[in-house]
Amino acid sequence: MSTLTVTTEDVADFYSLEAEHLDRADVTGWLDLLTEDVDYRVPIRVVREKAGKPVESDFSHRGHFMWENYGTLRTRVLRLESEFAWAEQPPTRTRRLVTNIRRRDGLGGDPEHDVRVLSNFAIYCYRGDSPEPFVLTGERDDLLRVVGDDLRLARRVVYLDTNVLGTHALSIFL
Amino acid sequence: MTTHDERPRERVDDLLAHMGEDLERGMVPAEVFNDKSVYRRELRQIFGRCWVYIGHVSEIPNNGDYHVRRIGEDPFIFVRDEEGEIRVMLNSCRHRGSTVCRTDAGNTSHFRCPYHAWTYKNDGTLxxxxxRPSGYRQLDLGQWSMISAAQVDTFRGLVFATLDPDAPALEDYLGKFRWYLDMQFALTEGGMEVIGEPHRWYIDADWKSGGENFTGDSSHTQMTHRSLLETGIASEAGAGKTGKAHGLHVNDCDGHAISMRVMPPGVESCFNYPPEMQELFTEGGLSEAQLDLVRRGVVHDGTVFPNLSFIHFSAKDDVEKEETAFLSIRTWQPRGPGRMEVWNWTLAPAEASQEFKEKAYRAGMASFSPSGTFEQDDAIVWTGVARTGGTLTAELQDLRFNYQMGMPGMGSAEPIEDWPGPGVAWPSNSGESGLRTFHRKWFAHMTALPRASRPSSAAAGSTSASTSAGEGAS
Structure with missing residues (x-):
């Protein structure tokens, strides 16, 4: 597989596989879908006056809900696998819907190895005995790297729609 | 005008009637963590009277910089005006009350109301x-400035405001606790600096659960944060394992309290600040006794009553890497009975390199933030407290929670006699004296005579034009 032969279907399959791991609380399996130089960020949205600038200007450059590399993500997974990580013990029941997948070929990353993809997501999170989910929605800006016959996540920036989290804690991956 | 005695009796009155005695016995009524009448009384008696944290001077470095903040549930604008003065003003138009600033932050010379275009300078002047020529010929603009908090003052870069014009000066309100705040906020000559925008998130828990916890709930660490010990993400000393560091609790410091874990005398830890930064710590003006507690410091955490807490600590975001020092400050904003919004900022010394500030931010975010490996689990346990506080069973059985750890007859520790700082210091983690201080302060404010409303100020804007125009007859 090369960046030239990656199809939109391949990309959609990757996101489905990723969501399957995360929705089944298989966070170790999810780690295997990342490159070891992964850069994973969830910047804080700051509501400002509309200035006609791109989406990035609505987000803090320094403030992040998550700002991770492979080592820090592996550390979070290590904790989640402990039986005493109360925020995920019992685990949040999640359902991830990934839609509006858009290729941005050649815009970012190494065009020989990386495919840039924008997508929208909705994550429904159920905790305790409440029938009402917390819902997190937003846009993801990813670089997917071609590794052999597979795709791996090499970079992700998650642009949440909310500026204030309603979820008690951010103990899941987006 | 309604006075204290004329108010219809509510559940909060029943609770307060026996709470003085409860506190003597180390107990707190469960319902104070989730009851409508308690909550309404708190907004008036606590958030209407106390000095409340608004923001840090480093968040508004330039004239015109602003952020929206809250005092209790009331929306305020925190702004540096064109003269460089810091203002805290109700985010509301004097004309008909619409919101004049509808963003989180920015820089502006004026606030213009989207309703009828009344426009204010960033110092609040209309x-x-x-x-005006056809409708407001006699309007005195000077009488219709935006409403300011009654008092605004700054200590060590921390900006506070109070709605109470009769509240004591900030310096007196913080009182002797300033000795401990200096160790967090005046390590270096330049003081501390906020990095990035705050984390904001909702928890279905009462604001007091955060406030009391940070005064020194040392015994929750071993259970609530056990995942971090099991995995080695937290050090044994940092997590308070017996024998690895000394626990110190200081209570009754003018209503505020702090908990410290420090290494034995002569052993340095200094929150794992790098050596080149530790060298700057003699420049902040701290006394030798304060510097000793900083140099031996593993963690200092405390609460400025009512809802500003801090934790000076070091954490690792990668289990295989070293720990990095950071200072987190947070406010526990009331957002309804049994519900709060947490605001969290990470700080580092102003003199630190950009590289260190980034590392400190990431260490703080990884441990104390909504995604923080410590904080995630705190949020979960506090929701249970509010849930119990809201039960009918709590009311029917007059349920009290237990705050007796370390009380006389319970604890084996005695106060340190030659303690160099203010307050009562205990050489033990096995106590909840700071939590009892928090709730005694709360009780004192809840039972204090309420401020009378001031009818004169409400009418200040009326002019003779309104009566002579005779519109009332139409």
Whole structure:
């Protein structure tokens, strides 16, 4: 597989596989879908006056809900696998819907190895005995790297729609 | 005017009637963590009277910089005006009350109301009213400035405001606790600096659960944060394992309290600040006794009553890497009975390199933030407290929670006699004296005589034009 032969279907399959791991609380399996130089960020949205600038200007450059590399993500997974990580013990029941997948070929990353993809997501999170989910929605800006016959996540920036989290804690991956 | 005695009796009155005695016995009524009448009384008696944290001077470095903040549930604008003065003003138009600033942050010279275009300078002065020649010929603009908090003052870069014009000066309100705040906020000559925008998130828990916890709930660490010990993400000393560091609790420090874990005398830890930064710590003006507690410091955490807490600590975001020092400050904003919004900022010394500030931010975010490996689990346990506080069973059985750890007859520790700082210091983690201080302060404010409303100020804007125009007859 090369960046030239990656199809939109391949990309959609990757996101489905990723969501399957995360929705089944298989966070170790999810780690295997990342490159070891992964850069994973969830910047804080700051509501400002509309200035006609791109989406990035609505987000803090320094403030992040998550700002991770492979080592820090592996550390979070290590904790989640402990039986005493109360925020995920019992685990949040999640359902991830990934839609509006858009290729941005050649815009970012190494065009020989990386495919840039924008997508929208909705994550429904159920905790305790409440029938009402917390819902997190937003846009993801990813670089997917071609590794052999597979795709791996090499970079992700998650642009949440909310500026204030309603979820008690951010103990899941987006 | 309604007075204290004329108010219809509510559940909060029943609770307060026996709470003085409860506190003597180390107990707190469960319902104070989730009851409508308690909550309404708190907004008036606590958030209407105390000095409340608004923001840090480093968040508004330039004239015109602003952020929206809250005092209790009330929306305020925290702004540096064109003269460089810091203002805290109700985010509301004097004309008909609409919101004049509808963003989180920015920089502006004026606030213009989207309703009828009344326009204010960023110091709150009304400077523009449409149709003045035809509709407001006698309007005295000077009488219709935006409403300011009654008092605004700054300590070590921390900006506080109070709605109470009769509240004591900030310096007196913080009182002797300033000795401990200096160790967090005046390590270096330049003081501390906020990095990035705050984390904000909702928890279905009472604001007091955060406030009391940070005064020194040392015994929750071993259970609530056990995942971090099991995995080695937290050090044994940092997590308070017996024998690895000394626990110190200081209570009754003018209503505020702090908990410290420090290494034995002569052993340095200094929150794992790098050596080149530790060298700057003699420049902040701290006394030798304060510097000793900083140099031996593993963690200092405390609460400025009512809802500003801090934790000076070091954490690792990668289990295989070293720990990095950071200072987190947070406010526990009331957002309804049994519900709060947490605001969290990470700080580092102003003199630190950009590289260190980034590392400190990431260490703080990884441990104390909504995604923080410590904080995630705190949020979960506090929701249970509010849930119990809201039960009918709590009311029917007059349920009290237990705050007796370390009380006389319970604890084996005695106060340190030659303690160099203010307050009562205990050489033990096995106590909840700081939590009892928090709730005694709360009780004192809840039972204090309420401020009388001031009818004169409400009418200040009326002019003779309103009566002579005779519109009332139409």
């Amino acid at each position: 400077v523009g009213v449409p149709a």
